[in-house]
Amino acid sequence: MTLSDRPNLLVTGATGQVGGALLETLAALGNVVAPPRSEMDMGDPASLRAAIRNVGPRWIVNAAAYTAVDRAESEPELVFAINAEAPRVIGEEARALGAAVIHFSTDYVFDGSGHLPYRESDATGPLGVYGASKLAGEQALLASGAASLIFRTSWVYGATGKNFLRTILKLARERESLRIVADQHGAPTWSRDLARLAAHVIKRCERVTGEAPGDPDGLPQVVGQVAGIYHAAGTGETTWAGFAEEAIRQVRRANPGLALAEIVPIPSAEYPTPAARPQNSRLGGEKLFNEFGYTMMDWRHSLALVLAELG
Ligand SMILES: NC(=O)c1ccc[n+]([C@@H]2O[C@H](COP(=O)([O-])OP(=O)(O)OC[C@H]3O[C@@H](n4cnc5c(N)ncnc54)[C@H](OP(=O)(O)O)[C@@H]3O)[C@@H](O)[C@H]2O)c1
Numbered sequence: 001m002t003l004s005d006r007p008n009l010l011v012t013g014a015t016g017q018v019g020g021a022l023l024e025t026l027a028a029l030g031n032v033v034a035p036p037r038s039e040m041d042m043g044d045p046a047s048l049r050a051a052i053r054n055v056g057p058r059w060i061v062n063a064a065a066y067t068a069v070d071r072a073e074s075e076p077e078l079v080f081a082i083n084a085e086a087p088r089v090i091g092e093e094a095r096a097l098g099a100a101v102i103h104f105s106t107d108y109v110f111d112g113s114g115h116l117p118y119r120e121s122d123a124t125g126p127l128g129v130y131g132a133s134k135l136a137g138e139q140a141l142l143a144s145g146a147a148s149l150i151f152r153t154s155w156v157y158g159a160t161g162k163n164f165l166r167t168i169l170k171l172a173r174e175r176e177s178l179r180i181v182a183d184q185h186g187a188p189t190w191s192r193d194l195a196r197l198a199a200h201v202i203k204r205c206e207r208v209t210g211e212a213p214g215d216p217d218g219l220p221q222v223v224g225q226v227a228g229i230y231h232a233a234g235t236g237e238t239t240w241a242g243f244a245e246e247a248i249r250q251v252r253r254a255n256p257g258l259a260l261a262e263i264v265p266i267p268s269a270e271y272p273t274p275a276a277r278p279q280n281s282r283l284g285g286e287k288l289f290n291e292f293g294y295t296m297m298d299w300r301h302s303l304a305l306v307l308a309e310l311g
Contacts, residue, residue: 008033009202010057012042012090013064017161018104021195022061029202033057042086043078052093058219060094061102061198062087065134069108070274072130079129084136091144100147100205100223102198107154107186107233109135112278115185117237119284120152120229128275138229147223149201151194151232151288154281155243158191159309168244169251169310172260182241182265186281187234190302197232200294226291231283234299241265246300250307 009026013019014034026032033055040051042064052060066072066082087103094101108131109124126132141148157163165188171178205226209218238246245263252258268277289295 008055008057009059009061010034010052010055012040012060012062016063016065016067017156017158017163017191018194019063020160021158021191022063022198025192025195025199026061026202029199029206030058043081045085045089048086048089049093052090052097056097057099059100059102059202060090062090063104065104066130069128069130069277072133073128073274076129076133079133080136083130083133084140087137088140088144091141091146091148094146094148095144095220098217098220100219101141101149102201103137103141103148103150104194105138105150105152105229106131106134107152107281107283108278109138109152110278110280112184112280114280115282116280117282117284118231118280120231120287127278130275131278142228147220147227149223149227150229151197152229152283153189153194153231154186154233154283155188156191156194157188157306159306161191164188164240164243165247165303165306168247172248172251172258174259176259176261177264178244178260178262179264179266179270180241180244181268181271182239183267184277184279184281185237185239187237187283188243188299188303189232189234190297190299190306193234193297193302194232197288197292197294197296201292204292230288230291231285232288232294232296233281233283233285234302235285235296236299237282238299239265243299243303247303247307250304 009032011022011034035051041047066079072079111125157165209222
C-alpha cells in the first residue's frame, strides 16, 4: 500500500491540542480515524486494543496523554496507565499489524539541570509523576519493537484547548498585574507545528516505502531505519514570563485597552506547585533537522500566527 491508497491514520487524543491539530492536518494524507473516548479509553488496555484492531491502521499517531502535571502527583496509577501502559499496548498492536507509530513525549523527562539544550542522548531524570510516566511510555513503546518515532516537545499551545497563552490573555483582560515564573527556560511549541511535523514525516516515510511497492514489511522497515526519539520544540528560547510579555506586547498593538499594566517576574519558589518543573526545558532540534530536514517554527513567529488566529 502506498500513500495514494489513502492509508488509515488512527489519531488518539483528538479532543486535545495536538490531536485536534493532527485531525485537521493529516486529513490531506488519508483516511483519519479518531474513535471517541467511549470507544477507545487509553486507561483501559482492552478497549484500546479493540479500537486499534477495529481500525487496522497503517499509522497510529498517539497524542492522548494524562497532561495535568500537578494532579498527576495524586493519582499515579491512572497516569501510568494512560502515559506508560497505553504506549506499550499501541506498540504491541502496531507491531502485530505492521503499522508505524508516532508518539509525543515531553521535556519533563529531564531534571532541568544545566543551561544547554538537551540532546536526545542526554540522561533523563524526571522530577514528578507525569515526567516519570512519560519516560516509561517512551521506553515501553521502544521496547515493543514497533516502528516508532517519538517526538519530545515542550510548552504546547495553540488557538484552542487549555494552555498558558489562553490563560494569560484571559487574565490580561481582568487584572492589572501578573506574577509569572521567570526561572524556567524553554520554548513554546505550536500544536499545529507538531501536526505539520507528523505530516512531513509520514509523507517522507510513505514516499520511501512507495519506492519498493509490494513489500509487506516496507513501512515498518522504512520507519525502523529512522526510529527513536527526536526533540521537537519551538525554535528559540524564553521563560514563562518572557512568553507572556511577548504575547502581551503583540496583542497590545491591536488592543491597547488591556487591563494588564505589569508582568512581575518571579522565581519558581514563589509559585509552589505539587509537581516540580525542570528549570531547563531547552530541547535541541539538530537531530530532527538532520534526519527529516524539519526545523520547528521560531516561537515568536508561531505566537504571531496563533494571535492572528485568535483575532
Ligand atoms: N501540553 C503541553 O504543554 C505538553 C508539553 C510537552 C509534551 N506534551 C505532550 O504532547 C502530547 C499532546 O498533549 P496536548 O497538549 O495535546 O494534551 P491535551 O490537550 O491535554 O489533550 C490530551 C488528550 O488525551 C485525551 N485523553 C486523556 N485521557 C484519556 C483516556 N483515558 N482515554 C482517551 N483519551 C484520553 C484527552 O481526551 P479528553 O478531552 O476526553 O480528556 C485529550 O484528547 C501529549 O503526549 C503530552 O504529554 C504536552
